[in-house]
Amino acid sequence: MDISDFKSNEEIAWCPGCGNFGILTAVKKTLSQLARHPKDILFVSGIGQASKLPHYVNCNCFNGLHGRTLPVASAAKIANRNLTVLVTTGDGDCYGEGGNHLIHNIRRNTDITVIVHDNQVYGLTKGQSSPTSDPGYVTKIQEEGVILEPLHPLEMAIALGAGFVARGYSLETEHLSWLIGEGIRHKGFSLIDVLQPCVSFNKKNTYEWYSKRVYKVNDNGSYDPENKMAAYEKSHEWGDRIPIGIIYRAEKETYEEKRGLSQGIPLVDEQIEDVDIKGILSEFV
Numbered sequence: 140m141d142i143s144d145f146k147s148n149e150e151i152a153w154c155p156g157c158g159n160f161g162i163l164t165a166v167k168k169t170l171s172q173l174a175r176h177p178k179d180i181l182f183v184s185g186i187g188q189a190s191k192l193p194h195y196v197n198c199n200c201f202n203g204l205h206g207r208t209l210p211v212a213s214a215a216k217i218a219n220r221n222l223t224v225l226v227t228t229g230d231g232d233c234y235g236e237g238g239n240h241l242i243h244n245i246r247r248n249t250d251i252t253v254i255v256h257d258n259q260v261y262g263l264t265k266g267q268s269s270p271t272s273d274p275g276y277v278t279k280i281q282e283e284g285v286i287l288e289p290l291h292p293l294e295m296a297i298a299l300g301a302g303f304v305a306r307g308y309s310l311e312t313e314h315l316s317w318l319i320g321e322g323i324r325h326k327g328f329s330l331i332d333v334l335q336p337c338v339s340f341n342k343k344n345t346y347e348w349y350s351k352r353v354y355k356v357n358d359n360g361s362y363d364p365e366n367k368m369a370a371y372e373k374s375h376e377w378g379d380r381i382p383i384g385i386i387y388r389a390e391k392e393t394y395e396e397k398r399g400l401s402q403g404i405p406l407v408d409e410q411i412e413d414v415d416i417k418g419i420l421s422e423f424v
């Protein structure tokens with residue numbers, strides 16, 4: 140496949156200069172290298188600027204409710220393991236309203252790849268603080284600055300037992316594309332938090348701000364992403380230096396394996412003629 144095979148005809152509604160463009164480029168590049176047809180790829184998203192990304196990619200898309208992406212994505216993967224299932228979500232969508240789903244889908248460990256466009260702000264609703272906003276960050280609502288402690292998503296994911304935990308930067312598209320590919324190849328739940336400048340509402344965490352701090356965690360080859368305690372410590376690093384790359388990686392049994400769903404006929408292909416679906420549905424209508 141070629142990058143152009145994944146281009147959709149939708150007009151892009153992001154602001155000029157938005158960090159989401161870099162993520163879109165990285166996603167399409169990764170997909171073009173996967174050697175999978177667009178019909179075999181499913182993007183699930185919620186509500187937000189980040190959640191518009193699947194509209195701009197030519198493949199299957201399920202655009203659901205704010206914060207509810209992960210149960211939908213997990214269910215789709217469980218029903219049809221032949222799909223490559225990706226999630227695009229914002230820091231509000233995934234770490235705020237969808238936080239409970241994040242916790243339990245990490246525990247469930249279905250084979251899905253979650254890309255969080257982390258701009259440290261609610262973009263679509265015009266700039267309120269999000270769970271990852273830096274303390275002191277001033278918005279129209281938080282006029283005296285954010286007073287809550289921020290959530291550290293990578294640290295939380297490692298503590299919960301996620302088997303693939305990574306951070307990318309939307310300006311480093313080659314590196315991000317590689318990370319997304321590694322996340323897809325990882326068997327189980329993969330979390331990729333992407334630093335994504337919001338040029339309209341986040342005037343603190345700008346391209347300049349991130350670019351001064353970001354460094355590749357394994358540039359000198361001495362970082363071991365399989366060392367859990369080192370990864371835990373690294374996941375907490377935030378401030379003058381911000382690591383990007385694969386922070387933690389471990390092989391784990393997936394939900395599909397535990398349930399015996401990784402072999403045999405995928406659920407979606409099972410014949411269900413003998414099931415009285417009308418009777419079941421009538422109980423809910």
Ligand SMILES: Cc1ncc(C[n+]2csc(CCOP(=O)(O)OP(=O)(O)O)c2C)c(N)n1
Nearest residue numbers: 186187188189205229230231232261262263
């Ligand atoms: C159930 C529900 N709660 C709240 C909203 C309002 N809402 C829509 S998007 C959003 C936050 C978006 O922020 P984020 O997920 O960080 O995405 P971004 O727009 O920054 O990419 C909120 C609060 C909604 N649409 N539905």
